[in-house]
Amino acid sequence: MKILPAKKLSLLLVMLLLLGSTVLLSLMFGGSSMKSSDVLYGLLHPHSTDTVSTIIWRIRFPRILLGLLVGMGLGAAGCVFQGMLRNPLADPYTLGVSGGAALGAALGIILGFTSISILFLPAFAFIGTLVCIGLVYLISARRDFSVHTTILTGVILGFIFSSLVLLLFAVANSS
Known part of the structure; x- marks a missing residue:
C-alpha cells in the first residue's frame, strides 16, 4: 500500500472536515432552523416519530446524500471530459x-x-x-x-x- 505524502494527506483531511461541517450545517438549516442539540437528538433517534427526527431523516438527510451523489457524478463526468479531450479546461x-x-x-x-x-x-x-x-x-x-x-x-x-x-x-x- 502506498503512503500518501503529508501535504496530500493534510489536504484530504481538511476537505473531509469541510465536508463534515457542510453536512452538519445542511442538517441544521433549511425551511426551519434547528439547534445542534436537536440535530444530534434526531440523528441518534432515527426511528422516533417526533418532528425533528422526521425532518432530518426524511427530508434533509436524503437531500444531502443526493447532493453528494450528484456532485460525485459531475466530478466524474468532468474528469472524463478532461481526460478524453486531454484538455484541463474542458467542460x-x-x-x-x-x-x-x-x-x-x-x-x-x-x-x-x-x-x-x-x-x-x-x-x-x-x-x-x-x-x-x-x-x-x-x-x-x-x-x-x-x-x-x-x-x-x-x-x-x-x-x-x-x-x-x-x-x-x-x-x-x-x-
Missing part, C-alpha cells in the same frame, strides 16, 4: 453538451410534455445531450478525429443549439 460547453441539453429541455417545454409530467424535462434534456454528443462524434469521425476537431465541432454545435433555443423561445413568445 460541458466544450462539446456542446449544455447547448444540446438546453435545446432538448426547451423542446420539451414548448411541445407541452412538461405539463403531463415534470419528469419529461430531464428526459428531453438527456435526449438533447445524446443527440449533440452523437453529432459531435459523427462529424469528428468524418475528419481525422483529432482532439482539436472534436473540440471545435462541439463548440460550434453548442452555439448552434443555443441559438436554436433562443429562436424557439422568441417564436413561442410571439404566438
Whole structure:
C-alpha cells in the first residue's frame, strides 16, 4: 500500500472536515432552523416519530446524500471530459453538451410534455445531450478525429443549439 505524502494527506483531511461541517450545517438549516442539540437528538433517534427526527431523516438527510451523489457524478463526468479531450479546461460547453441539453429541455417545454409530467424535462434534456454528443462524434469521425476537431465541432454545435433555443423561445413568445 502506498503512503500518501503529508501535504496530500493534510489536504484530504481538511476537505473531509469541510465536508463534515457542510453536512452538519445542511442538517441544521433549511425551511426551519434547528439547534445542534436537536440535530444530534434526531440523528441518534432515527426511528422516533417526533418532528425533528422526521425532518432530518426524511427530508434533509436524503437531500444531502443526493447532493453528494450528484456532485460525485459531475466530478466524474468532468474528469472524463478532461481526460478524453486531454484538455484541463474542458467542460460541458466544450462539446456542446449544455447547448444540446438546453435545446432538448426547451423542446420539451414548448411541445407541452412538461405539463403531463415534470419528469419529461430531464428526459428531453438527456435526449438533447445524446443527440449533440452523437453529432459531435459523427462529424469528428468524418475528419481525422483529432482532439482539436472534436473540440471545435462541439463548440460550434453548442452555439448552434443555443441559438436554436433562443429562436424557439422568441417564436413561442410571439404566438
